[in-house]
Amino acid sequence: MPEGDTHERLICRECGFVHYENPKIVVGSVIAVGHQVLLCRRAIHPRKGYWTLPAGYLELNESAGDGALREAWEEARARIALDGLLAVYSIPRISQVQLIYRARLAEPGFAAGPESEEVALFDWTSIPWQDLAFPSVHWALGHFAETRGQEVFTPRSNPVDVAGAERGPAPRL
Amino acid sequence: MPEGDTHERLICRECGFVHYENPKIVVGSVIAVGHQVLLCRRAIHPRKGYWTLPAGYLELNESAGDGALREAWEEARARIALDGLLAVYSIPRISQVQLIYRARLAEPGFAAGPESEEVALFDWTSIPWQDLAFPSVHWALGHFAETRGQEVFTPRSNPVDVAGAERGPAPRL
Numbered sequence: 599m600p601e602g603d604t605h606e607r608l609i610c611r612e613c614g615f616v617h618y619e620n621p622k623i624v625v626g627s628v629i630a631v632g633h634q635v636l637l638c639r640r641a642i643h644p645r646k647g648y649w650t651l652p653a654g655y656l657e658l659n660e661s662a663g664d665g666a667l668r669e670a671w672e673e674a675r676a677r678i679a680l681d682g683l684l685a686v687y688s689i690p691r692i693s694q695v696q697l698i699y700r701a702r703l704a705e706p707g708f709a710a711g712p713e714s715e716e717v718a719l720f721d722w723t724s725i726p727w728q729d730l731a732f733p734s735v736h737w738a739l740g741h742f743a744e745t746r747g748q749e750v751f752t753p754r755s756n757p758v759d760v761a762g763a764e765r766g767p768a769p770r771l
Numbered sequence: 772m773p774e775g776d777t778h779e780r781l782i783c784r785e786c787g788f789v790h791y792e793n794p795k796i797v798v799g800s801v802i803a804v805g806h807q808v809l810l811c812r813r814a815i816h817p818r819k820g821y822w823t824l825p826a827g828y829l830e831l832n833e834s835a836g837d838g839a840l841r842e843a844w845e846e847a848r849a850r851i852a853l854d855g856l857l858a859v860y861s862i863p864r865i866s867q868v869q870l871i872y873r874a875r876l877a878e879p880g881f882a883a884g885p886e887s888e889e890v891a892l893f894d895w896t897s898i899p900w901q902d903l904a905f906p907s908v909h910w911a912l913g914h915f916a917e918t919r920g921q922e923v924f925t926p927r928s929n930p931v932d933v934a935g936a937e938r939g940p941a942p943r944l
Contacts, residue, residue: 602815602885604845605830621829622793623868642775656794657778661861662868663928672777682925683859686870688834695796695835695870697859712775752855752923755836 621693625665626653627701628742629678634719635739636708638673640731641715648731651698651738652676666699674717675709678702685741685754687734698738700745794866798838799826800874801915802851807892808912809881811846813904814888821904824871824911825849839872847890848882851875858914858927860907871911873918 599606600616608617628651629636637649652673656665663680670678678701687696710717720726722743730736741754772779773789781790801824802809810822825846829838836853843851851874860869883890893899895916903909914927 618828619831620793620795621831621833623796655791656868658792658794658866659863660794660866661863661929662859663861664863683856686835686856686859688836690832690834690837693831693833695829697868750923750925753926756834 621695623656624653624694624696625656625662626651626669627666627678627699628684628738629670629676629701629703631703631719634721636674636676636717636719638714639716642713645731648729649726650731650735662697673711673714675711676703677705679704683753684745685738687737687756696734700742794868796829797826797867797869798829798835799824799842799869800839800851800872801857801911802843802849802874802876804876804892807894809847809849809890809892811887812889815886818904821902822899823904823908835870846884846887848884849876850878852877856926857918858911860910860929869907873915
C-alpha cells in the first residue's frame with residue numbers, strides 16, 4: 599500500500615511504479631424512433647445473439663456524450679442526438695459505471711455495424727425481454743418508459759430492492 | 772490496431788496482449804450545511820493550498836455513490852447522505868469523467884482528513900473564488916446554486932460557450 603493511500607496497489611519492486619487499476623465507463627443510449635426503440639443483436643461475445651443498446655467503453659480523450667454518439671454509429675450506423683442523461687448504473691462486481699442517455703435519430707436510417715448481427719426497432723410489447731443481453735439493458739428500457747414524455751427528471755440509478763441488492767425491474771408491458 | 776477495433780492500442784509483440792487504457796471516473800459532492808457549503812483546502816499536489824470539493828478517483832468494485840461517500844470521509848471526515856446527481860462533467864483533455872452529487876451531512880461534524888490542510892464551511896459570498904483548485908469546482912458550485920431548492924432537475928454538464936469550448940461560469944454572487 600503506497601504511503602497515504604487507503605488501498606493495496608500493484609507496485610513494481612524494481613522502480614516503485616504504482617499501477618492503479620480503475621473502473622471503466624460505459625456510455626450508451628436508448629434511441630427512440632416514434633413510439634419504438636432501437637436495439638442491436640450482438641455479433642460478438644459475451645452474449646452473442648442477444649439484444650442490447652448501442653453502448654460501449656468510453657475512449658481516452660472523449661467526452662461521455664461524444665462516446666454515446668460514437669457507439670450509436672459503430673454498432674447501429676445511427677447518427678443520433680442526445681436528449682439528456684437517462685441513468686447512471688454502477689456495477690461494482692465488474693467495476694463498471696454506465697452512463698445511459700435518451701436519444702433520437704438526428705438523420706434517418708440505421709444498419710448493423712461490425713459488432714451487430716442485426717439492428718431493429720421494437721414496439722414496447724415486442725421487445726425481446728427474454729433475450730436481452732444484460733440486466734442493465736432491462737433497467738434502461740424500464741427507466742426509459744418511466745420517464746417518457748418528461749422533459750425534466752432525475753436520472754435513474756440501479757434498481758434496488760429493500761435489502762439494497764441489485765435486481766432487474768419486471769418488464770413494464 | 773486489433774482486428775475489428777477502431778483505435779490504436781498498446782499490444783505486446785510477444786504474446787499479443789492488448790493493453791486498453793481507459794478514462795478515469797472522479798466522484799465527489801457539494802455538501803450543503805444550512806446555507807453554507809463545505810470545501811477542503813488541498814494538502815497534496817496538484818493545486819496544494821487551493822480549495823476543492825471532497826472528490827477523488829472511484830475505486831475498483833465500488834459504486835459511484837459509495838465512492839462519493841468514501842471521498843467525503845477521507846478528505847473531510849464527513850459522513851454524508853446523497854441528495855441526487857448534480858452534474859456529469861467530461862474533461863477529455865485529461866480523460867476524466869466527473870460525477871458530482873448534491874449532499875448533506877448525515878451526522879454532525881467534519882475535520883481535515885490526511886489529504887486536506889483544512890476543511891471549512893462557506894457562505895456563498897465568502898467562497899474563495901480566486902483560490903479554487905479546478906475549473907470543475909467552480910462549475911459545480913455554480914450548478915449547485917442554480918439547482919438549489921429544486922427537488923427534480925436535469926443534472927448539469929460542462930458549461931459551453933457558443934463555440935462549444937469549455938469555460939468556467941462567472942461566480943454567482
